[in-house]
Amino acid sequence: MHSFDDFRAIVKADEPLAPHVWFRLGGPASYMARPGTLEELLGLLRRCRSEEIPFKILSGGSNVLIRDEGVKALVIHLESPAFSDVAVRDNVVEAGAAVPLTALISQTARAGLGGLEFLTGIPGTVGGALRGNAGDRQGAIGQLVLRATVIDASDEVQVRERDDLSFADRASNLDEPVILSAEFELEKADPEAVVRRMRRIWIVKKENQPYGHQSSGCIFKNPSPDLSAGMLIEQAGLKGAKVGGAEVSDRHANFIVAHPGASANDVLQLIDQIRQRVWQQFGYELELQIQIW
Structure with missing residues (x-):
């Protein structure tokens, strides 16, 4: 366990991360900090460096999928007026x-x-x-x-x-x-x-995106400006494909919708399925646009 006693006003242990990301999935952060000033942020970063504590920066959470086991790091949430x-x-x-x-x-x-x-x-x-x-x-x-x-x-x-x-x-x-x-x-x-x-x-x-916010933005980068990942996924017959509570959107195939009861692991398995199918059928290796923590 690391000591953040001198930062206890802004650091919490075992903080749930799901409420802070669009997927609403995943486990907790070992620690989460909400610095209110640049000085507090710099102090946290220096502490992480001196004690070799891994850290990650979270802001809007629209392009982050948290694994079910959570994040063994200090997650620094930039949200205050200072940022x-x-x-x-x-x-x-x-x-x-x-x-x-x-x-x-x-x-x-x-x-x-x-x-x-x-x-x-x-x-x-x-x-x-x-x-x-x-x-x-x-x-x-x-x-x-x-x-x-x-x-x-x-x-x-x-x-x-x-x-x-x-x-x-x-x-x-x-x-x-x-x-x-x-x-x-x-x-x-x-x-x-x-x-x-x-x-x-x-x-x-x-007109072309899933309803509701319990999904993410685009999952994969387009292989080139003229070739969309969504088109490849659709042509591979994967619109509507499901793993557990995770589903490829039937409105835009480069979105994955997390239904109630879905786990982060469902989404990860579906991502693997999509990548394998697109590689097998078209020879393109889709690169993730979202971050997986």
Whole structure:
């Protein structure tokens, strides 16, 4: 057992993780911390380094599946106002890593700024979106980033300028332990026109995604910009396939729905089944877009 006595106001032992992730599945964290300030976060990271305690960063939980046995680590939940501020200066928006994408898009629209509408309907937070370069066929978040503030592997706060950053399809070189915030350069736009574009995108996405929130975002990365994982899974005849309480969505084959009574193990077995079938039939090795803890 590790001692977090001096952090007991913000650290709890054996904390359930299922309520904090979209799947609503999985076991507890050995410890969970909710730092309220940057100083508390840095203190926790330094403690983890000095005592060789593994840690993981959790924010929105839309792309994380927790194993049934839980996580033997300190899970640091970034959620307080310290990590979810949004500030607008002219056409530049600075957003904390814990800001939900939905909040970022709506706040920038109200400020008369456009350019983020393509992120409408994509779950998660700014930090996760940056790490995985979230987007769709219309674009990706990386193309709008001016700079990002991170905590590096030496527990130092660093600013990564645009020239230091590279973004690819669902990937970035932002591999530092913690992303704190980012600045985005947007364009002036009529707020009503931005909202109309958001509504159009939302309607299209909702037509093709599962109902309800007890599922995750897309499970697999697309093998290429022109080839969707969902299409491969559908062509492999796996829409509606089930393992226990986990089911491949009949609305979009790259979503797995966790029905009441499902376990994380059900989802993992279904993921394995999908990967095997797609490999056997089409020769593509599907790569996970979600994280498995």
